[in-house]
Amino acid sequence: MISELLFMNGYGLYVWSAFAFTLFCFASLYAITKIQFVKEKKKFIAKYGALNPKRASFAKSQGTIKEILSNTSNI
Amino acid sequence: MIKYFEVNKIFSITSKAPKYVLILFIVVLTIGLIESLIFSPEDYKQSHSVRIMYVHVPAAWITLGIFSSITFLSTIGYIFKIKNFFLISKSLAPSGLIFNIIALVTGAIWGKPTWGTWWAWDARITSMLILALFYVMYLLAWRIYQNDDKVYKVTSLITIIGIINVPIIKYSVDWWNTLHQPASINILSKSTIHSSMLFPLMIMTAAFALFSLLIFLMKYNTELIKIKNKGLDRL
Numbered sequence: 001m002i003s004e005l006l007f008m009n010g011y012g013l014y015v016w017s018a019f020a021f022t023l024f025c026f027a028s029l030y031a032i033t034k035i036q037f038v039k040e041k042k043k044f045i046a047k048y049g050a051l052n053p054k055r056a057s058f059a060k061s062q063g064t065i066k067e068i069l070s071n072t073s074n075i
Numbered sequence: 076m077i078k079y080f081e082v083n084k085i086f087s088i089t090s091k092a093p094k095y096v097l098i099l100f101i102v103v104l105t106i107g108l109i110e111s112l113i114f115s116p117e118d119y120k121q122s123h124s125v126r127i128m129y130v131h132v133p134a135a136w137i138t139l140g141i142f143s144s145i146t147f148l149s150t151i152g153y154i155f156k157i158k159n160f161f162l163i164s165k166s167l168a169p170s171g172l173i174f175n176i177i178a179l180v181t182g183a184i185w186g187k188p189t190w191g192t193w194w195a196w197d198a199r200i201t202s203m204l205i206l207a208l209f210y211v212m213y214l215l216a217w218r219i220y221q222n223d224d225k226v227y228k229v230t231s232l233i234t235i236i237g238i239i240n241v242p243i244i245k246y247s248v249d250w251w252n253t254l255h256q257p258a259s260i261n262i263l264s265k266s267t268i269h270s271s272m273l274f275p276l277m278i279m280t281a282a283f284a285l286f287s288l289l290i291f292l293m294k295y296n297t298e299l300i301k302i303k304n305k306g307l308d309r310l
Contacts, residue, residue: 005113008123014188015126018181019112022130026286029173033293040300047307 085159086299093292100285107282110275118272125272127185133280134177135203137287139241141171142206145213146234153231161227164234165217166294170287172210179203190254198247199255202240209237 006012111129118125145164152160182200183193194200213233220226248257259268266273 008126009117011123011126011188014124014184015112018127018130018184019108021180021184022134022177025173025177029169029290030293033169033290033297037293037297037300040297040304044300044304044307047304051307 086296089292089295089299093289093296096285096289096292100282100289103278103285104282107275107278110278115275116269116271121189124185124188127181128272129275129279131178131181131185132276133283134174134181136280137283138171138174138178138206138210139244141167141174141287142210142234142237143241145171146238149227149231149234153227158227161230162295162298163291164230166291166298167287168210168214168217169294170290172207172214173290174283174287175203175207175210179207186254195254197254198251199244199253202244202247205240206237206244209233209240213237 006016008015107129111126115126115129117123145167148160148164148167151157152164179200182203186195187193213230216229216233217226220229247253248255260266260273260276268276
């Protein structure tokens with residue numbers, strides 16, 4: 001059963017490599033996108049933290065900034 | 076109507092959605108992999124190599140769908156000056172390119188045992204390669220003109236020229252004698268694929284669509300934060 005699943009009448013190498021390549025692409029794209037997201041979020045938090053209280057409260061009054069700050073959990 | 080496309084409203088949804096989409100994607104992909112690698116039958120002609128179809132076909136469908144969506148959004152965005160449509164298009168492009176690469180590579184892997192060659196300058200395969208080049212040009216344009224209003228014009232132009240290639244890809248197997256087989260699934264006429272193969276194919280298509288949605292949401296959130304970072308610089 002397991003050897004049949006692995007070798008697939010001699011097509012196993014082709015089938016498994018196609019599926020492995022697909023999953024590798026998925027994992028790579030997910031990792032790259034996540035790294036970019038975390039990097040931008042860290043940059044945002046650092047910039048926001050460097051603002052003086054008056055500017056920070058003005059920035060916080062903007063909807064999206066409020067959302068970014070409230071949504072601290074990562075994807 | 077336009078107020079529904081406001082960045083603040085959209086961000087409140089897109090920032091929460093990815094974790095749920097990721098869970099759903101893992102569940103659907105697991106079912107799809109079990110169905111396509113274990114339960115689906117082998118083909119009487121192609122034997123087990125037919126299983127490559129379960130990654131090759133959904134990838135090809137989704138890359139074509141994404142490019143068509145990018146063209147539609149860019150054109151509408153350019154005509155009505157809706158910048159958010161460009162942001163959505165830009166966020167869709169990376170997953171479109173990845174699915175295009177998957178379709179090309181898995182097609183080559185399928186080609187070797189079926190046709191005896193990894194690559195042929197066949198109309199379907201060549202037009203898919205051209206689509207990948209349009210994706211690359213589109214993403215490069217965003218890199219080159221990132222701080223310039225010219226980017227909207229250039230990316231719209233690339234997608235409008237590129238969309239000419241989409242019907243060529245679709246009908247290439249009917250218009251020319253190609254190594255690539257004709258479509259087995261037709262919306263308007265009866266499909267020639269058996270339901271035991273159609274079911275895993277649909278599950279895998281759903282999984283791939285969920286993955287492109289996940290990447291789109293993450294990329295879109297990143298783009299919004301980038302914009303806000305620029306806004307904080309100006310404060």
